[in-house]
Amino acid sequence: MTKKVLLLPFLLLCFVQFSVAQHVYCGHQRAMNNLANQVPSFKQAVQQTFAEAQRAAKANASRSNELLQVQVVVHVVHNTEVQNISDELVAEQIAILNEDFQSLNADQANARDMYKALAGNAGIEFVLATTDPDGNPTSGITRTATEVETFVDLDLDFAALLEASAECGLDFTCIQEKILVGGLEENAESGGVQMDDVKRSDRGGIDPWDTERYLNIWVTNLNIDFLGQSMPAILGFAYPPVGAPNWPDEVFEEDLSAIAGVVIHHEAFGKSNAGDGLIGNLADGGRTTTHEMGHYFGLRHVHGDGGCGEDDGISDTPAADAEQQAQADPENLPVCEDLYSIDTCPEDDMPDMVENYMDYNAITCQNLFTIEQVEIMRAMLQGPRAGLLGQQVTSTAEEIAATQGFEVYPNPTANTLNLSLTGYDLADFEVRVQNILGATVTVNVTKGNTQIDMSELNSGVYLVNLVKEDLQIVKKVSVLN
Numbered sequence: 001m002t003k004k005v006l007l008l009p010f011l012l013l014c015f016v017q018f019s020v021a022q023h024v025y026c027g028h029q030r031a032m033n034n035l036a037n038q039v040p041s042f043k044q045a046v047q048q049t050f051a052e053a054q055r056a057a058k059a060n061a062s063r064s065n066e067l068l069q070v071q072v073v074v075h076v077v078h079n080t081e082v083q084n085i086s087d088e089l090v091a092e093q094i095a096i097l098n099e100d101f102q103s104l105n106a107d108q109a110n111a112r113d114m115y116k117a118l119a120g121n122a123g124i125e126f127v128l129a130t131t132d133p134d135g136n137p138t139s140g141i142t143r144t145a146t147e148v149e150t151f152v153d154l155d156l157d158f159a160a161l162l163e164a165s166a167e168c169g170l171d172f173t174c175i176q177e178k179i180l181v182g183g184l185e186e187n188a189e190s191g192g193v194q195m196d197d198v199k200r201s202d203r204g205g206i207d208p209w210d211t212e213r214y215l216n217i218w219v220t221n222l223n224i225d226f227l228g229q230s231m232p233a234i235l236g237f238a239y240p241p242v243g244a245p246n247w248p249d250e251v252f253e254e255d256l257s258a259i260a261g262v263v264i265h266h267e268a269f270g271k272s273n274a275g276d277g278l279i280g281n282l283a284d285g286g287r288t289t290t291h292e293m294g295h296y297f298g299l300r301h302v303h304g305d306g307g308c309g310e311d312d313g314i315s316d317t318p319a320a321d322a323e324q325q326a327q328a329d330p331e332n333l334p335v336c337e338d339l340y341s342i343d344t345c346p347e348d349d350m351p352d353m354v355e356n357y358m359d360y361n362a363i364t365c366q367n368l369f370t371i372e373q374v375e376i377m378r379a380m381l382q383g384p385r386a387g388l389l390g391q392q393v394t395s396t397a398e399e400i401a402a403t404q405g406f407e408v409y410p411n412p413t414a415n416t417l418n419l420s421l422t423g424y425d426l427a428d429f430e431v432r433v434q435n436i437l438g439a440t441v442t443v444n445v446t447k448g449n450t451q452i453d454m455s456e457l458n459s460g461v462y463l464v465n466l467v468k469e470d471l472q473i474v475k476k477v478s479v480l481n
């Protein structure tokens with residue numbers, strides 16, 4: 001056997017490593033496509049939810065920037081010791097989120113002036129949950145040892161690589177296409193790992209905590225193993241809000257609550273991460289989680305996952321071309337100033353906003369969300385994700401049990417809201433209606449009333465509280481007036 005024959009597979013391996021690294025980053029689009037294949041109306045429902053958020057953002061343009069607090073649970077799902085990241089690293093990542101979502105990150109000063117002027121403060125505070133779904137105290141971190149080596153739905157093997165090289169010769173784009181597509185198909189046919197398996201206890205992951213009330217983050221291995229080499233595949237993914245039961249214009253009946261949340265590759269989580277091997281600088285700074293959180297609150301990539309004609313639905317981010325953008329190379333990161341000349345869509349007279357967390361150039365140059373992106377995220381958090389706000393998370397076991405017997409209907413309502421309560425006497429409770437920021441808008445002074453007049457309230461999401469001594473139970477209701 002000649003050296004040349006041995007060299008070819010080696011070169012191909014180097015190439016695969018390089019090309020996979022080039023296309024590594026965010027699995028958002030892949031996850032969206034996977035789900036759309038299973039649930040055909042999914043993408044349309046996402047668009048309708050987004051359009052509703054735009055309307056809500058416009059209607060509430062003058063609303064105060066009051067800090068909105070979100071309860072977080074981090075599920076560490078580990079197959080090796082290094083994947084079992086420390087509590088300190090979790091705390092570090094939460095602190096980074098709080099900086100980025102409150103415009104407190106020092107590197108925002110580096111943004112070009114024309115884009116600094118567009119930076120918005122999301123006003124979102126992330127807090128590790130202190131009470132679990134059963135009402136018990138918790139650190140807000142769960143740990144699960146798993147047999148699953150990677151939660152990526154890609155099966156790559158050497159035979160596929162040789163087969164692709166036989167078909168494509170030295171056309172590397174062709175090889176890449178074949179092994180990636182082939183690897184995904186092979187995995188699907190063999191019933192291999194699916195992207196959302198980390199969210200299922202019966203598939204080696206861990207079931208979420210109530211996704212209406214908690215923001216679930218899973219941290220696990222998303223590398224692929226190829227010829228004994230661990231290679232980056234994706235750094236994270238998240239689904240946007242869709243079809244929430246408390247959101248006006250509800251058109252979507254599938255229940256996707258079991259997969260709501262954010263999945264992050266362990267090496268990309270936090271800043272001082274011991275395990276950031278091949279990914280290196282590409283994922284430094286904890287910004288992968290910031291980016292995925294943007295998706296979780298309904299944002300798309302700045303380039304809209306398409307060419308210049310494809311938009312992200314946000315008017316204060318300039319157009320960008322997806323194909324031209326995905327060029328981050330972990331071995332050779334550019335200086336941010338060198339990226340400032342990039343203008344993949346010259347027609348709009350604005351260079352690419354490489355400072356944006358939802359951009360696809362070098363992650364190390366990112367330091368802002370725009371004002372309109374922030375308005376969308378806040379509208380989503382006060383709309384379809386509103387369950388994350390408010391006091392339900394700190395419920396006691398008795399409150400959780402009592403809440404199960406508490407019904408409000410119809411929901412949504414325009415006029416009269418009916419109340420019913422099993423297991424307790426409704427006459428013992430005071431009824432209070434609060435808006436989503438916690439301000440009381442109606443107090444029903446006559447105890448025992450089973451109806452509330454909602455006709456004077458503005459459209460929006462409200463919390464109906466039943467209060468008796470130290471027992472307080474809550475239901476969400478949408479008002480459409």
Ligand SMILES: [Zn+2]
Binds near residue numbers: 291295
């Ligand atoms: Zn993304």
